[in-house]
Amino acid sequence: MPPHLCQLCNTARAQVLRPKNHARICANCFIATFERETAETITSSNLFQPGERIAIGASGGKDSTVLASVLKTLNERHGWGLDLVLLSIDEGITGYRDHSLDAVKRNSVEYDLPLKIVSYEELYGWSMDQVVAQVGKKGNCTYCGVFRRQALDRGAAMLGVAHVVTGHNADDVAETVLMNLLRGDLPRLSRATSIVTSTPRAGQPKASLDGQPAAVSFTNVKRSKPLMYAYEKEIVLYAHHKKLDYFSTECIYSPEAFRGSARTLIKNLERIRPESILDVVRSGVDMAKLVPDADGNCKGACGSRKATEIEVKHDGEEEEEAGGGGCGSGNGQETGGEMAEMEKKLLQDDRAEEEGTETHISMPVKAVNGQRHDGDEKVGPPAAALVGEANGQGHDRHKHPPMSTATTVPIRTKQEKKAGRRSGRDAPPPRQVLGQCERCGYLSSQAVCKACMLLEGLNKARPRTGIEVGSAGG
Amino acid sequence: MPGRRAPAAPVDHSLCRRCQLSEPAITVRTEPLCAACFSRYVSTKVVKRMESFRVRHLEPGDERVLLLPLSFGPCSTALLHVLSHQLKGQAEKTSRTGYKLHVLHVECGNAATDSLLSKVRERYPEHVFSSCSLSDVLAVDGVPELFQQDPSSGQLEQEQGGSSPQGSLDSMFASLNSPTARDDLKQILIQKLVVAFAKQNNCEAVLWGDSATRLAERTLAETAKGRGASLPWVVADGDMLYGVPFYYPMRDLLRKEITAFASYVEPALEDIIVSEAVKPAVSTKNTTIDDLMKQYFESVEQEYPSIVANVVKTTSKLQATSLQGVETQCELCNVPLDGQAPERSRLCYGCIRTLPHLSS
Ligand SMILES: [Zn+2]
Numbered sequence A: 001m002p003p004h005l006c007q008l009c010n011t012a013r014a015q016v017l018r019p020k021n022h023a024r025i026c027a028n029c030f031i032a033t034f035e036r037e038t039a040e041t042i043t044s045s046n047l048f049q050p051g052e053r054i055a056i057g058a059s060g061g062k063d064s065t066v067l068a069s070v071l072k073t074l075n076e077r078h079g080w081g082l083d084l085v086l087l088s089i090d091e092g093i094t095g096y097r098d099h100s101l102d103a104v105k106r107n108s109v110e111y112d113l114p115l116k117i118v119s120y121e122e123l124y125g126w127s128m129d130q131v132v133a134q135v136g137k138k139g140n141c142t143y144c145g146v147f148r149r150q151a152l153d154r155g156a157a158m159l160g161v162a163h164v165v166t167g168h169n170a171d172d173v174a175e176t177v178l179m180n181l182l183r184g185d186l187p188r189l190s191r192a193t194s195i196v197t198s199t200p201r202a203g204q205p206k207a208s209l210d211g212q213p214a215a216v217s218f219t220n221v222k223r224s225k226p227l228m229y230a231y232e233k234e235i236v237l238y239a240h241h242k243k244l245d246y247f248s249t250e251c252i253y254s255p256e257a258f259r260g261s262a263r264t265l266i267k268n269l270e271r272i273r274p275e276s277i278l279d280v281v282r283s284g285v286d287m288a289k290l291v292p293d294a295d296g297n298c299k300g301a302c303g304s305r306k307a308t309e310i311e312v313k314h315d316g317e318e319e320e321e322a323g324g325g326g327c328g329s330g331n332g333q334e335t336g337g338e339m340a341e342m343e344k345k346l347l348q349d350d351r352a353e354e355e356g357t358e359t360h361i362s363m364p365v366k367a368v369n370g371q372r373h374d375g376d377e378k379v380g381p382p383a384a385a386l387v388g389e390a391n392g393q394g395h396d397r398h399k400h401p402p403m404s405t406a407t408t409v410p411i412r413t414k415q416e417k418k419a420g421r422r423s424g425r426d427a428p429p430p431r432q433v434l435g436q437c438e439r440c441g442y443l444s445s446q447a448v449c450k451a452c453m454l455l456e457g458l459n460k461a462r463p464r465t466g467i468e469v470g471s472a473g474g
Numbered sequence B: 001m002p003g004r005r006a007p008a009a010p011v012d013h014s015l016c017r018r019c020q021l022s023e024p025a026i027t028v029r030t031e032p033l034c035a036a037c038f039s040r041y042v043s044t045k046v047v048k049r050m051e052s053f054r055v056r057h058l059e060p061g062d063e064r065v066l067l068l069p070l071s072f073g074p075c076s077t078a079l080l081h082v083l084s085h086q087l088k089g090q091a092e093k094t095s096r097t098g099y100k101l102h103v104l105h106v107e108c109g110n111a112a113t114d115s116l117l118s119k120v121r122e123r124y125p126e127h128v129f130s131s132c133s134l135s136d137v138l139a140v141d142g143v144p145e146l147f148q149q150d151p152s153s154g155q156l157e158q159e160q161g162g163s164s165p166q167g168s169l170d171s172m173f174a175s176l177n178s179p180t181a182r183d184d185l186k187q188i189l190i191q192k193l194v195v196a197f198a199k200q201n202n203c204e205a206v207l208w209g210d211s212a213t214r215l216a217e218r219t220l221a222e223t224a225k226g227r228g229a230s231l232p233w234v235v236a237d238g239d240m241l242y243g244v245p246f247y248y249p250m251r252d253l254l255r256k257e258i259t260a261f262a263s264y265v266e267p268a269l270e271d272i273i274v275s276e277a278v279k280p281a282v283s284t285k286n287t288t289i290d291d292l293m294k295q296y297f298e299s300v301e302q303e304y305p306s307i308v309a310n311v312v313k314t315t316s317k318l319q320a321t322s323l324q325g326v327e328t329q330c331e332l333c334n335v336p337l338d339g340q341a342p343e344r345s346r347l348c349y350g351c352i353r354t355l356p357h358l359s360s
């Protein structure tokens, strides 16, 4: 068979088969098309303001490397005047980031973009190596994951940058859509499909970052995903044909069960019909418009400008970046039973429903991995079932104080006492509707965010001198 | 569960959890149940979903007919069986019933359904039975126009030298570019035909046999086909995109539960059920998106039944766009086109994916 000619220029040999429309095009036309489409995404959703400072979350991997390269190119081509900065997070695990940070450093030189590497130690007062020394190998993944979710926001705030862009691609978004359908989390589905997620109404933090310019608080950082309509395959191809320098890792981090399931489905869907990745993204965007808010109003279709509020109400902890990290010590082990745990919880809910409702209390139920069930839609299981410590599951995630967000339902005396004791200990008075950490101001479904909780534990066990960002009275 | 639920007598785990008399025949969401208790469990779940069609909701002298599309699969057959039972009970108690059933079988080219239909008719003589062929959809308002503008279909008809409805339907399916598209179109055409039949025969609603498992499959399949916007209509009870409300009375039961139920019924339902051929594993060339989701939920259903149910529960929370004030609807699937289709398109994005050559 003779080689195909490029369908666009009709001169060069076709080298790329585009998954989204089966077009066969040459490398130059592909690069031009990829850049044009990214520019269209950016302009049609008004992602950037002229002259805006933008931090590119740079991990050294293919997605963020392509993002940096494309943004640099488009910024110059279209005269957007963006002030671009590379922002990398160093967890402080000896050796773990060496290669990827080297790639970021080379990119910084090649694209002539300033690079800021922010370490966990700067952000939280603890590097992961120190955390491991303190808590041991087992369980340190919890710390790494929780710290990572806030790290980009905190790092950006340190730089005085109010907008972070990340390299999430169409495959990541599609995967997250399916994952959240599987675990029944519509708010997160909504969030994953928004090209911009911002939390501008969260207000000022109660404890600001020591010695940092007050202009940007990390509770106020906007996030966006300019590559959310780009196929992972095309990102790899772009990096290849532009000869970009990135660090490719075989991801040693085994995804949690729901994400793993969704990932397999996406791979199989792509095999059956490559277009379906973008079709899932489109479906997700459309579904997000149909997600009711807490008052039962629909969010998009009726045109009420409540979208941001809904995002704020949602617990604000970012999705872990798909493939974006992991501290490399077997995260999977800890979360592998995620589906089983959810199954158990759902079954308990069912039983409770069948048994009648007099013992129900209404509260936001926090399940594994920060997954949140809407307290207002779901009647909670009997309180007895929620006391994790009672059946030997005394992880931190079971200890959330009952924060009443909605109606009060008759509660049996025994539970009332329990609830009273618990709120007396560490919860604010009820009626805190909007989740915001009372210590650091970060969005949280609990009174104190997970990062602050973990830091409190760490700091208590080994009091440290010096700045402890984010801890009470630091 | 700890504490307060403990019954007076210790539970004998070797016996049915509910009656403590018989040997368990099946484990339902961790509860071992005997065949009788399990059948009661299934019937209760279905009847609960038929609340709005109870006798007392019926004005005296009124008659209410519901259409039950019967595919001879385990789910729609079991639904027919349970509802027949419910109606018998009503008739005995109050000498009238809350509704009457009209059973419709749509033939999709597989033979031997005639004898099945007469067997079913014999077993449940109290209902009205009809059957029609999928090609009858070409007589439904708007459908021929929909396909006529296809530049290739006229040609195909000529080539085949015939213009029988079955022939033109076959050539239409043959012109589609993938098994997924054929699957998708078939499902939509069956719905269209059923709705048209319901309207013609004054049926107030359509009762589909979809299990929770099937609805979960459809949730993910429709999502993957770019039809996320129509999900609220796909899974919600009582909503109508086509002008006749759809209900899914089996929505609280898993497919494996319904299949087990069908095997316990006496006399056996098996000789009026056509079991589906087992499709080969994923990633062969002829696998469709619906097959993929079916295989996936078949495995999830084994270990995590509540997660399957929860997918459906979650999807039901999505709010359908109001059809009032909607200017144009997709000519194939009826979804409102506003924002769901390229400008001036007759079809939504999902349908364009299925019928790319008809999109203009
Ligand atoms: Zn070319």
Ligand SMILES: [Zn+2]
Pocket (backbone or CB within 6 Å): A437, A438, A439, A440, A441, A442, A448, A449, A450, A451, A452, A453, A470
């Ligand atoms: Zn905090």
Ligand SMILES: [Zn+2]
Pocket (backbone or CB within 6 Å): B016, B017, B018, B019, B020, B021, B022, B033, B034, B035, B036, B037, B038
């Ligand atoms: Zn029994």
Ligand SMILES: [Zn+2]
Pocket (backbone or CB within 6 Å): B330, B331, B332, B333, B334, B335, B347, B348, B349, B350, B351, B352
């Ligand atoms: Zn359509």
